[in-house]
Amino acid sequence: MSDAPLMLGVSGLRGIVGQSLTPEIAWRYGMAIGQTLQQWGEAGNILIGRDSRPSGPELAAALAAGLAETGTTAIDMGICSTPAVGYAARQRRHAAIVLTASHNPTPWNGVKIIRAQGTAPTAADAQSVIDHFHALADRKPAADPAAYQIKPAGFDAAQEHAHAVAQLVDQQAIRDANLKVVVDSVCGAGGAEARTLLDQLNVSLVHLHSPPTGDFPHEPEPTEQNLTELAAAVTQHQADAGMAQDPDADRLALVDNSGRYIGEECTLALAVQHLLKPGQSAVANLSTSRMIDDLAQPINATIFRSPVGEANVAEIMRQENAALGGEGNGGVIDPRLSYVRDSLLSIALTLDLIAATGKTLAQLRDELPAYTMQKEKVPRPEGSFGQIADRLAQLFPDARIDRQDGIRFDFDNRWLHVRPSNTEPILRFIAEAPTEQHAAELTRKARSILNV
Known part of the structure; x- marks a missing residue:
């Protein structure tokens, strides 16, 4: 058995192709999904889309073979973005599967489930799939599942x-x-969709790395250090904006017209600024910038916070009938499309804001509330997280406290979120304040009392 990791959680399954993730594993996971769909009353047909990784076709076939064992027919949509799969699921009222490992390198792949409402499963729903998968540990396919022909x-x-x-x-x-x-x-997976959208909007496009080969030309996570080529191209072509998708095109990072990387946190903030109306609400996770709170307050709009994870944001969006949602990783959710993060939506909203205001993207960024965010991770100290959280709560007695996901401390113009990793024995510290010094001081105090 391979020592490579096979990750199972609320976000689905993820592993290294040919090691922890094989056609046989995908076949079993397909069976587990099919059995869970029967419980949900969503069996029958299921849509499958995938990002551009070369391993996609054989894993899609293996998933379909496993689904067929439960009487569920897979429908192959080929290469398309995760939000395109979410939109198709909602429009056709079919559950769906996306084969993607998001920003992980090419050797990785994974499986995400989208329910017929166009939303990711809740933690309880995801656990049902995992339980079925483990119960099928001894099952073996009668034929090569990678050779299955998908409709x-x-x-x-x-x-x-x-x-x-x-x-x-x-x-x-x-x-x-x-x-x-x-x-x-x-x-x-997002190149063809971006081109179609921008053609329809008559926006001139300089397209970097558009062919969906899955051979990522740089580290695929859209962070500043990975987007120096994009920033240079914006300056070279005197463009109004630079926009970076991740491999499954559910996240978008922005570069302004001066070639300055303005990051992923600003993607959601600009969407909130543009779309949120007086009296409406939006949802973001606990680790997302408070820029959105500052934007909502003057118009008497409400920001609800959720645990980290797209499914958690979507669940509260539905509960609160929110107009908008998202996460600080560049993911914006609009329920008029689905409850899935959507880079195409972010592209369109950013252009719409530029056109509506007549301002440059640099001007729009500079008008957003000014904060600095700092992120650190340290080895997790001994003891339960509840004990760790109680020690931290004694340090900040005047803060507003949220314990939905780890513990978050809110002050008038700064906050600190401390949460345990779901996959590693570490603690994550995310702090935001008007200055780098103040953000660092929050983290320093918390680490000091924990001796980490």
Whole structure:
């Protein structure tokens, strides 16, 4: 048996292809999904989409073979973004599967489930799949599951999604603005959809790494150090913005018209600034910047916080009938499309905001509330996290405390979130304040009392 990790959790399954993730594992996981769909009353047909990793086709076939064992028919949508799969699931009221390992390198792949409502499963729903998977540990396929023939879809999910996104913005205003953007699609699933969207909006496109080969030209997570080429291209082409997708195109990082990386936290903040109306609500996780709180307060809008994870954001969005949601990793969720993070939506909303205001992206960024965020991780100290949280609570007696996911301390213009990792024996510290010094001081105090 391989020592490579096979990760099972609320986000689905993820492993290293050929080691911890094989066609036989995918077959078993397909069976587990099929059995769970029967419990949910969503059996029958299930949609499958995938990012551009070379391992996608054989793993999709193996999943479909496992699903067939439970009487569920898989429908192959080919390469398309995760939000395109979410949109197709909701439109057709079918559950769906996305084969992707998000920002992990090419040797990895994974399986994400989307329910027929267009939302990721809750933690309890995901646990049901995991329980079925473990119960099938002794099952073996009678034939090579990677050779299974999947039924092709009779529709283009990627094109449908791009056209649906375009309907949410002022297309004529964007066309009239004569905008130019540079998009880095990292040879992932989002390139064709981005091109379709921008063509429809008459936006001039300089496209970096658009072919969906799965051969990522740089580390695929859209962080500043990985996007120096994009920043240089924005300056070279005198573009209005640079936009970086991750491999499954559910996240978007932004570079402004000066070539400055303005990050992923600003993606959601700009969307909140543009879309949120007086009296409405939005949802973000506990580790997301308080820029959105500052933007919501003057218009009497409400920001709800959730535990970290797209499924948790989506669950509270549905409970509160929120107009918008997302996470600080560049993921924006609009329930008019689905409850899945969507880079195409973020592209469209950013262009719509530029066109509506007549301001540059640099100006829009500089008008956002000014905060500095600092992130650290340390080995987890001994004792339960409850004990750790209680010690921290004694340190900050005047703070507003949220214990949904780890523990978060809120002050008037700064906050600290401390949470245990779900996959490693570490603690994560996320602090935000008006200055780097103040953010660092919050983390220093917390680490000091824990002796880490």
